[in-house]
Amino acid sequence: MAxxxxxxxxxxxxxxxxxxxxxxxxxxxxIGQAVRGLIERSGLAKDRIDGLCLSSxxxxxDTAVGVTQHxxxxxxxxxxxxxxxxxxxxxxxxxxxxxxxxxxxxVACVAADTNHVDSFRQTLGAFSxxxxxxxxxxGSGGPNSVFAMITAHYMRKFGARREDFGRxxxxxxxxxxxxxxxxxxxxxxxxxxxxxxPIADPLHLFDCVMPCAGAEAxxxxxxxxxxxxxxxxxxxxxxxxxxxxxxxxxxxxxGGWRQDRDDLYAQAGVGPGDIDLLQSYDDYPxxxxxxxxxxxxxxxxxxxxxxxxNTLTVDGSFPNNTGGGQLSAGxxxxxxxxxxxxxxxxxxxxxxxxxxxAGARLGLVAGFGMVTYDRCLxxxxxxxxxxx
Amino acid sequence: xxxxxxxxxxxxPVLRTRQMNLPPWARGRVALGMTAAAxxxxxxxxxxxxxxxxxxxxxxxxxxxxxxxxxxxxxxxEGELLTETTLxxxxxxxxxxxxxxxxGFVRLDAGPTVMxxxxxxxxxxxxxxxxxxxxxxxxxxxLIGFPMEGSANMADDPMLREMGCDPKxxxxxxxxxxxxxxxxxxxxxxxxxxxxxxxGHAEPWKRLGGLxxxxxxxxxxxxxxxxxxxxxxxxxxxxxxGKVDIVINNAExxxxxxxxxxxxxxxxxxxxxxxxxxxxxxxxxxxxxxxGRSADxxxxxxxxxxxxxxxxxxxxxxxxxxxxxKAAAHSLAQCLRAEMTPxxxxxxxxxPGPVDDEWNQNVPPxxxxxxxxxxxxxxxxKEGIEDVYPGDVAQEWLxxxxxxxxxxxRELSMNRGA
Numbered sequence: 001m002a003x004x005x006x007x008x009x010x011x012x013x014x015x016x017x018x019x020x021x022x023x024x025x026x027x028x029x030x031i032g033q034a035v036r037g038l039i040e041r042s043g044l045a046k047d048r049i050d051g052l053c054l055s056s057x058x059x060x061x062d063t064a065v066g067v068t069q070h071x072x073x074x075x076x077x078x079x080x081x082x083x084x085x086x087x088x089x090x091x092x093x094x095x096x097x098x099x100x101x102x103x104x105x106x107v108a109c110v111a112a113d114t115n116h117v118d119s120f121r122q123t124l125g126a127f128s129x130x131x132x133x134x135x136x137x138x139g140s141g142g143p144n145s146v147f148a149m150i151t152a153h154y155m156r157k158f159g160a161r162r163e164d165f166g167r168x169x170x171x172x173x174x175x176x177x178x179x180x181x182x183x184x185x186x187x188x189x190x191x192x193x194x195x196x197x198p199i200a201d202p203l204h205l206f207d208c209v210m211p212c213a214g215a216e217a218x219x220x221x222x223x224x225x226x227x228x229x230x231x232x233x234x235x236x237x238x239x240x241x242x243x244x245x246x247x248x249x250x251x252x253x254x255g256g257w258r259q260d261r262d263d264l265y266a267q268a269g270v271g272p273g274d275i276d277l278l279q280s281y282d283d284y285p286x287x288x289x290x291x292x293x294x295x296x297x298x299x300x301x302x303x304x305x306x307x308x309x310n311t312l313t314v315d316g317s318f319p320n321n322t323g324g325g326q327l328s329a330g331x332x333x334x335x336x337x338x339x340x341x342x343x344x345x346x347x348x349x350x351x352x353x354x355x356x357x358a359g360a361r362l363g364l365v366a367g368f369g370m371v372t373y374d375r376c377l378x379x380x381x382x383x384x385x386x387x388x
Numbered sequence: 389x390x391x392x393x394x395x396x397x398x399x400x401p402v403l404r405t406r407q408m409n410l411p412p413w414a415r416g417r418v419a420l421g422m423t424a425a426a427x428x429x430x431x432x433x434x435x436x437x438x439x440x441x442x443x444x445x446x447x448x449x450x451x452x453x454x455x456x457x458x459x460x461x462x463x464x465x466e467g468e469l470l471t472e473t474t475l476x477x478x479x480x481x482x483x484x485x486x487x488x489x490x491x492g493f494v495r496l497d498a499g500p501t502v503m504x505x506x507x508x509x510x511x512x513x514x515x516x517x518x519x520x521x522x523x524x525x526x527x528x529x530x531l532i533g534f535p536m537e538g539s540a541n542m543a544d545d546p547m548l549r550e551m552g553c554d555p556k557x558x559x560x561x562x563x564x565x566x567x568x569x570x571x572x573x574x575x576x577x578x579x580x581x582x583x584x585x586x587x588g589h590a591e592p593w594k595r596l597g598g599l600x601x602x603x604x605x606x607x608x609x610x611x612x613x614x615x616x617x618x619x620x621x622x623x624x625x626x627x628x629x630g631k632v633d634i635v636i637n638n639a640e641x642x643x644x645x646x647x648x649x650x651x652x653x654x655x656x657x658x659x660x661x662x663x664x665x666x667x668x669x670x671x672x673x674x675x676x677x678x679x680g681r682s683a684d685x686x687x688x689x690x691x692x693x694x695x696x697x698x699x700x701x702x703x704x705x706x707x708x709x710x711x712x713x714k715a716a717a718h719s720l721a722q723c724l725r726a727e728m729t730p731x732x733x734x735x736x737x738x739x740p741g742p743v744d745d746e747w748n749q750n751v752p753p754x755x756x757x758x759x760x761x762x763x764x765x766x767x768x769x770k771e772g773i774e775d776v777y778p779g780d781v782a783q784e785w786l787x788x789x790x791x792x793x794x795x796x797x798r799e800l801s802m803n804r805g806a
Contacts, residue, residue: 120479121479121480124479125412125414125480126414129416129419129445130445132412132414132415132416132419133415133416133418133419133445133446134419134444134445134502134503135503136412136480137411137412137413137415137524137526137528137530138491138503138504138505138530139475139478139480139483139489139491139505140411140412140478140479140480140482140483141473141475141477141478141479141483141491142479144475144477145473145475145491148473148475149471149472149473149491149492149493150471152471152472152473152513153470153471153493153513156471156513156514197476198476199475199476199477200473200474200475200476200477201473201474201476202473203473250470250493250495250501251470251471251493251495251501373445374493374501374503
């Protein structure tokens with residue numbers, strides 16, 4: 001059976017609750033600020049939001065259910081999506097189906113996490129059964145150790161060099177300097193990248209994201225509703241997700257995007273060459289490089305050459321992570337999985353300020369989440385199109 | 389190639405003794421199956437009894453056929469180190485204090501990819517390795533990538549030394565030097581590179597055969613120690629307790645009576661007084677100092693060994709009261725382990741079958757030689773094994789007990805036990 005398209009689904013009102021390195025507030029505070037932002041910016045009455053799709057790690061032991069009472073919401077459709085870095089794409093997919101079926105009119109998609117001084121360390125050992133049993137007792141490096149090994153393996157297999165990853169990090173920092181919400185405010189040179197202190201060979205400091213507190217949110221509704229409300233919006237052209245793909249690969253060399261990308265481009269009726277900007281999921285630069293390959297911008301193993309041949313800044317030949325990504329804006333937990341979506345909505349609706357990619361009409365947002373053992377299991381991607 | 393460990397310099401008594409921060413000890417119930425095997429020195433992974441798939445990390449169902457008939461199966465461990473990293477940063481204090489730390493992913497020939505600590509003798513990935521399971525300082529199983537061929541000093545690898553209780557350069561106390569087992573232990577410890585061996589002697593005025601031989605060794609000193617006498621133990625703990633790295637409690641009273649073969653309780657009292665209360669007194673006196681020194685450099689306090697008996701698992705009626713005292717000691721040793729493990733001290737419990745000594749004169753062979761028993765204990769220390777069932781009889785009893793303890797009890801009561 002052919003899949004139902006998403007063409008009549010609009011995404012609007014990108015809200016970012018400013019990131020903070022550490023916060024004494026809880027996740028509920030950030031969720032509340034995000035929902036408030038959605039209401040203020042959309043002009044909708046609170047009770048007009050009749051769907052809520054939430055993603056958060058630090059909300060525990062609470063869930064989206066508790067949030068409805070906490071914030072005085074009474075949605076008729078509710079979901080809680082625990083896929084971390086892939087939650088943006090996945091919340092959008094679920095919300096889109098809810099509004100298409102009429103189960104909800106306006107769905108608030110919200111991702112928020114706080115970051116106390118000791119939050120990150122406490123999250124690591126209890127992140128999953130497999131992390132507790134089979135990775136955290138081995139050096140307790142967290143995701144750094146897993147992705148260090150994935151990076152080392154990729155470098156050996158495909159001839160990538162540290163400089164190639166450095167180009168990704170340096171370009172994202174240049175983009176971040178045009179993003180007032182980015183926590184990193186200073187330029188980064190390739191030399192600084194190369195000489196940074198080692199974290200887990202071959203990863204060095206600027207290969208790693210910095211955990212922070214923050215929230216990201218957007219509204220999903222039918223296209224007609226967005227038009228009626230007079231909201232600037234983008235359209236969902238296609239969307240995919242996949243879990244635990246390529247599990248026979250003993251070390252991750254490609255992500256689940258590869259398995260479903262033909263479907264993604266077919267839904268949108270476009271090809272990789274038509275994409276104007278990419279928000280790749282940048283937990284580590286090697287994963288950005290894999291997305292260039294697995295989303296079809298180049299062949300497997302050509303990532304290093306692709307990076308050498310392109311400039312990845314907003315004014316470059318291949319704009320990637322136009323707001324700086326998590327590497328340069330900060331990693332606000334589950335909200336890191338929403339960052340690419342809010343940024344792309346801004347880019348395609350003329351709200352990106354001086355970091356706007358000129359003439360951009362199609363943006364691809366990829367998500368990647370949940371390193372339960374030796375890799376992230378969840379991949380997703382969505383193509384958003386300008387409504388103009 | 390691993391560089392040989394250098395003899396640690398004398399400790400500066402003014403400096404603070406570093407305290408132990410254990411590596412992460414949390415494990416799920418399913419994962420503890422790997423710890424149970426590693427505690428006896430085996431590397432086992434979950435295998436599916438229905439489809440044969442070997443899987444890791446441990447799960448509640450077969451990832452291939454979803455069967456719940458999962459068994460723990462011993463692994464050869466050969467595989468390929470596919471990729472590796474050296475950590476320069478860790479979120480955990482144990483590793484933070486021991487950086488840099490080397491890790492790898494190994495694709496086992498048996499199927500799964502496992503994360504391992506990598507031994508220093510293993511060359512750069514890709515590389516053939518042999519994976520084994522060891523207990524870490526928290527007492528939980530971890531996997532280690534070993535080189536296919538070991539080098540002379542591979543036991544001195546800093547990571548591996550953390551996983552075991554190697555006597556090399558350590559100071560040990562053997563609580564009873566007058567028995568053949570005690571003397572064999574002293575010789576085995578000296579041969580393993582122990583720095584000092586204090587040997588307990590309950591009745592120093594008595595001259596006993598064999599003591600001259602071991603006291604002639606430069607590493608060995610005789611100390612007065614009587615496990616039935618709390619004051620003797622406290623005095624000795626005050627004198628050497630802050631220096632002992634390995635306590636081996638081999639003192640025991642062994643008589644060969646059941647209930648009906650002897651009137652009164654004096655012998656049973658004597659057995660309990662040494663075999664059970666002796667351990668309790670010793671643990672109260674020597675335990676605290678041992679716990680406080682578990683991170684005291686490369687020759688830190690590390691282990692406590694209890695010489696128990698396979699009769700602790702199921703009563704051997706011809707030696708019924710002795711069996712009962714060893715069962716009591718076994719239970720107390722479990723308590724001791726629960727109290728010592730959080731401090732990073734390994735409690736090694738040893739369950740031999742009949743030892744070839746005077747008190748087993750009437751027991752038919754096979755019997756365990758004192759030298760074989762001592763060798764098994766030193767091997768357990770080196771490899772960090774915590775439950776030792778040395779010899780064929782102990783192994784056979786263990787299998788029968790695991791198979792069906794009730795059947796074993798009935799067999800023993802029918803006098804077909806030994």
